[in-house]
Amino acid sequence: MRHSLIITAALFATGAQAEVPRDFLARFEKEAGTAASAERGARFFTAKQGGEWSCASCHTERPTLAGRHARTDKAIAPLAPAANAERFTDAAKVDKWFRRNCNDTLNRLCSAQEKADVMAWLLSLK
Amino acid sequence: MKKLIALPALLAVLALPAHADNYSVPKHAAFQEECTSCHMAYPPQMLDADSWRAVMNGLSKHFGSDASIDQKRRAAIADFLVAHAGGRKTGGTRDANGKPLLRISETARFEKKHREIAAATWQRASIKSPANCTACHAQAAAGDYNERSIRIPK
Numbered sequence: 001m002r003h004s005l006i007i008t009a010a011l012f013a014t015g016a017q018a019e020v021p022r023d024f025l026a027r028f029e030k031e032a033g034t035a036a037s038a039e040r041g042a043r044f045f046t047a048k049q050g051g052e053w054s055c056a057s058c059h060t061e062r063p064t065l066a067g068r069h070a071r072t073d074k075a076i077a078p079l080a081p082a083a084n085a086e087r088f089t090d091a092a093k094v095d096k097w098f099r100r101n102c103n104d105t106l107n108r109l110c111s112a113q114e115k116a117d118v119m120a121w122l123l124s125l126k
Numbered sequence: 127m128k129k130l131i132a133l134p135a136l137l138a139v140l141a142l143p144a145h146a147d148n149y150s151v152p153k154h155a156a157f158q159e160e161c162t163s164c165h166m167a168y169p170p171q172m173l174d175a176d177s178w179r180a181v182m183n184g185l186s187k188h189f190g191s192d193a194s195i196d197q198k199r200r201a202a203i204a205d206f207l208v209a210h211a212g213g214r215k216t217g218g219t220r221d222a223n224g225k226p227l228l229r230i231s232e233t234a235r236f237e238k239k240h241r242e243i244a245a246a247t248w249q250r251a252s253i254k255s256p257a258n259c260t261a262c263h264a265q266a267a268a269g270d271y272n273e274r275s276i277r278i279p280k
Binding site: 024069071072073074096100101103104 | 163164165166189190191192193194195201254257258261
């Protein structure tokens with residue numbers, strides 16, 4: 001109880017930066033100009049697209065579970081917000097990893113549409 | 127009562143290796159956040175300053191991964207690594223063309239310490255790569271490479 005009060009207080013203190021996962025879905029949908037599709041997101045996440053890896057190579061096909069880095073074997077905490085409350089709460093972190101991981105899997109940046117679809121799918125996982 | 131005394135003693139023992147070992151990683155928030163998400167924290171003492179500069183100048187193509195970060199953090203982490211870099215103890219840290227090595231696992235010191243490990247061992251699925259220190263050094267993330275915590279997986 002004490003802890004949750006402290007955490008809540010901390011969140012308010014940094015109010016300007018704290019975001020919730022749904023904010024990212026809204027942001028990417030707005031940038032894309034169309035509605036997201038969870039089904040497309042699932043396909044995008046699990047399919048290799050010419051490169052050595054898909055998103056699932058490190059985050060698993062079931063991102064409510066912990067993953068492993070495909071090269072280094074290091075454990076990666078679950079990506080789906082339902083399984084990991086820390087995910088998608090910091091815009092700088094989210095943007096940084098979309099940039100890096102899209103580059104590594106697709107050799108290019110992800111489009112706003114692709115990011116919106118991935119968000120819709122991740123948010124649908126329970 | 128006995129428990130109350132034992133606990134602080136136990137904590138002190140647990141805390142020891144990280145401080146006693148010269149390979150422990152000094153605290154640095156940006157390094158922790160940016161350099162330990164894809165692999166464990168490699169000890170700054172294990173490469174020399176030129177090698178760390180070269181690693182930090184090539185983050186967008188980092189061993190086949192995009193590890194790029196913003197300029198401010200990049201400079202701060204480079205300063206931290208250079209300040210704690212190893213000196214001559216790291217052994218040869220340049221390749222045949224005189225360029226700084228980027229891998230700890232290619233330095234002369236590393237090769238000397240791991241001379242007895244067969245090439246086939248490094249290839250095991252449970253190990254994957256010499257860079258995967260934690261596969262054999264269970265406490266590597268805490269800077270502990272002592273012989274008693276080594277276990278080579280099958």
